[in-house]
Amino acid sequence: MKARMPLEGSQVAQTTHRAMGTVMTHMAVGPYAEGSLKAVSREISRIEGLLSCFLPDSDISRVNRSAGTKSEKVSLDTYDVLSQAVAFSRRSPGCFDVTIGPLVTLWKLGKELGAQPDETSLKQLLPLVDYRGLILDPRATTVGLRNAGQSIDLGGIGKGFAGDKILDVFRIYGITSAYSNLGGNVVTLGAKPDGSPWHIGIQHPRQENGLIGSVSVVDKTVVTSGDYQRCFTDSHGVRHHHILSPSTGYPSHSGLVSVTIVADRSLVADALSTIVFVAGPDKGLKLLTGFPRAEAILVDADMRALITKGLKDCFQAAEGIEVTILD
Numbered sequence: 001m002k003a004r005m006p007l008e009g010s011q012v013a014q015t016t017h018r019a020m021g022t023v024m025t026h027m028a029v030g031p032y033a034e035g036s037l038k039a040v041s042r043e044i045s046r047i048e049g050l051l052s053c054f055l056p057d058s059d060i061s062r063v064n065r066s067a068g069t070k071s072e073k074v075s076l077d078t079y080d081v082l083s084q085a086v087a088f089s090r091r092s093p094g095c096f097d098v099t100i101g102p103l104v105t106l107w108k109l110g111k112e113l114g115a116q117p118d119e120t121s122l123k124q125l126l127p128l129v130d131y132r133g134l135i136l137d138p139r140a141t142t143v144g145l146r147n148a149g150q151s152i153d154l155g156g157i158g159k160g161f162a163g164d165k166i167l168d169v170f171r172i173y174g175i176t177s178a179y180s181n182l183g184g185n186v187v188t189l190g191a192k193p194d195g196s197p198w199h200i201g202i203q204h205p206r207q208e209n210g211l212i213g214s215v216s217v218v219d220k221t222v223v224t225s226g227d228y229q230r231c232f233t234d235s236h237g238v239r240h241h242h243i244l245s246p247s248t249g250y251p252s253h254s255g256l257v258s259v260t261i262v263a264d265r266s267l268v269a270d271a272l273s274t275i276v277f278v279a280g281p282d283k284g285l286k287l288l289t290g291f292p293r294a295e296a297i298l299v300d301a302d303m304r305a306l307i308t309k310g311l312k313d314c315f316q317a318a319e320g321i322e323v324t325i326l327d
Contacts (some may be wrong), residue, residue, distance in 0.1 A: 011034065014026065022184075060154065064145070078143070079136070079141050080161075084161075085154065095279045101150070101152050103129060132146075156270065160185060160265075161270075163270070177191060177192060188200075197216035215262060219264075221262070223263075225274050243277055261295070288308070
């Protein structure tokens, strides 16, 4: 798409639709606001068509079907997101792995049956979760999986990639103020139309309609991972959430129930929210030091909010929430 020159006068446009397994809401301000939202919808559909493991003709589905046999030619976007996913996997071993697909599938089956997967099945699948089995060829733009049974799942990074692409579309259309919520992944462009910051609410992990607080941002992305999302209770009354530890095969129990990352790039925030959640507060904060432009809000099991110091002036806690500013 070619960049469009803005015209005098601006319009405000909003839309809500379902994509990538969630409800998405978008708002844009500018001379081409309505056109930008139509383009955003098309872009999201295009990305989903490349990255979804539920669509049989997607790049990811083709690579997964060919595991252990051959590599597949993929788009530049698919190659890009997988390259970045491998980099995050390498920097946070045991906390993030792009080949976690077999475990995700097993736990989805468990959710459907209302039962925790048996330990034997988990032990059989754990060796397949190894990002080093992902074969990337930059010259041919091909991707393969070394071992049969391996599979890619981009649940911890795909919506982040889409968020960055949405911002690219807004900029192309000359949008000066925009907001998109991709089901827990929020991206903002500029400030609100009146020049004030966007106020992004952060879900309370134990109150369906409650908030831990809110964060005020301009030109930032805000991504939250929590144990309250897509969880189920098995026949023994045990509750299981969807954020799996690549090292154990089970839902992570790191002492954290929610992690929110505020960063410049949505893909970075998406990956880090999962990584820090699985790593836990101590290890997670150490990993976060490698990303100096990323800040975090960690919520522990006692509903205490631990805030990195870069957010001390823009985080507003809800009533009754204890806040600790981290050095």
